[in-house]
Amino acid sequence: MVDKKWVYLFNELEQAEAYVGGKWDSVRGLLGGKGANLAEMYRIGLPVPPFFTVTTEACNAYTAGGFQFPAGMWDQELAALKKVEEASGKKFGDPSNPLLVSCRSGAKESMPGMMDTVLNIGLNDETVKGIAKLTGNERFAYDSYRRLVMMFGSVVLGIADEAFEHPFDSYKEKKGYKADTDLTADDLKQLVETFKQVVKKEKGFDFPQEPVEQLKLATQAVFGSWMGKRAIDYRRAESIPDTLGTAVNIVTMVFGNMGWDSGTGVAFTRNPATGENKMYGDYLLNAQGEDVVAGIRNTDPIEKMGEKLPEAYQQFMEITAKLEKHYKNMQDVEFTIERGRLWMLQTRNGKRTAAAAIKIAVDMANEGLISKEEALMRVTPKQVDAMLHPQFSEDGKKVAKKEGRFYATGVNASPGAAVGQVYFDADKAEQMAKEEKQAVIMVRPFTKPDDVHGMLAAKGILTSEGGATSHAAVVARQFG
Secondary structure, three states, X not given: OXXXXXXXXXXXXXXXXXXXXXXXXXXXXXXXXXXXXHHHHHHOOOOOOOEEEEOHHHHHHHHHOOOOOOOOHHHHHHHHHHHHHHHHOOEEOOOOOEEOEEEEEEEOOOOOOOOOEEEEEOOOOOHHHHHHHHHOOHHHHHHHHHHHHHHHHHHHOOOOHHHHHHHHHHHHHHHOOOOHHHOOHHHHXXXXXXXXXXXXXXXXXXXXXXXXXXXXXXXXHHHHHOOOHHHHHHHHHHOOOHHHOEEEEEEEOOOXXXXXXXXXXEEEOOOOOOOOOOOEEEEEEOOOHHHHHOOOOOOEEHHXXXXXXXXXXXXXXXXXXXXXXXXXXXXXXXXXXXOOEEEEEEEEXXXXXXXXXXXXXXXXXXXXXXXXXXXXXXXXXXXHHHOOOOOOOHHHHHHHHHOOOOOOOOOOOOOOOOOOEEEOOHHHHHHHHHHOOOOEEEEEOOOOHHHHHHHHHOOEXXXXXXXXXXXXXXXXXXXX
């Protein structure tokens, strides 16, 4: 009897297609949207780091089996890891040339920020020294390590974000630093030790030093996040069935935080708020992807990348044009530039407002990318309803400015007007909307995926930090 195949490598897309009978929708069902699209990008010759995908079937078997890996899955994951080592020329856990990986969720239907991701898996007290020596960049190595301890502690071990954020912010304040990038290598070494102490205090055991254990625990955490509250809330709002499960993608790390010739970003091939046929996105130099999508750092518009990293920007524009033509839809992409070299980490059909959906459908039909019939089917009844939502008139805004009632401006993640009582907490916003039938505006420094129930209940959302491509903005646009 042939063992059940739970894991597919980056170059095994044809095997996945054969297993499901050739339909692309079924491939997405097996590998998740992220895994399927990463494999497709690799197949059409785009720069994608070596990776493998653990299937949605494995997730469902894990849940059904009392949160235990199905027979053979973990052995297949370790075998796939060996193939990724060969493709990358690095070895997992080897201090002299360490392979680091990310562990990312990826369901068939896109659920931005609703499930878990862990970056820099494979770092420990020894491999961090190897990374520092190999790159000649001690600051980068310890910045990556403090991120792992912080993210692993929060996502995998279930420690509250605040347990890490408070000592982090206090340390920066004590040193007089404004930005994360002001931290030196010595500062970051100190923060790694502080964060390890947080893990010990909160959990009663040390941060795991064995890379294979880190990988196993992260895989379990991503599978487990499929049944997390925020993921379930999101699925209920979008009518996504619980039976789909999530895939797990183990991807070779590429680093946007290696210096000022490195960076990371998120972009849409057309404006997701208006539908304008112009690249729309955010990026950060010397950062990792979570800094952009989590909305925890203020970003720069994508076009500025052309001034700082012109060659990578030119290649990025060519690749995204190719992706839009390939998928015949507006794409939402994530990318990283490591020492001037561009890597594509994700592509998917982008979430958009109702107004943008109509404009993009009409424009793509006029451009000959899709038929008029297809354009018509791309606009849903829900989007037509959203077009009837209130808007501020230009005349009204002018009068408000003249009369001194125009208080502030910001980046509009989605067009539209909202009126309501302000609440600063997602639980309270949901409670007042449901129990008191109040119109609610939720105000936060930045929203986290755990705030999705408050976002769903609110008429409007206002944040003081983050960009227009953060997960919060993506979700807000989607829900009108």
